Amino acid sequence: MISDDLDLQQLTRDLKSKLRPGEPVGYLRGKSLMRDMLLDMRTNHFSELEAEELVDTLEARGFVRFLGDPAERSVADAPWDISPHT
DSSP states (O other), rough: OOOTTHHHHHHHHHHHHSTTTTTSSSHHHHHHHHHHHHHHOOOOOOOOOHHHHHHHHHHTSSSSSEOOTSSSGGGGGGGGGEEEOO
């Protein structure tokens, strides 16, 4: 369960700062990379399921946005836009 008092804006900033330039790429690979990075952020102690749900929440609320179409092979390797809405 994701806590209501979790600062998604700050979490997005933290996630963006840990990613290398140009990361993540690809819809599923990008989601997996962001999940794994959240798991590595030791201060939050997320379970794997919580980290997956959190990536879905960040996507649903517009903090992370895939710039391609995962259904179309030609743009499935597009990058993600990670914007903490600052």
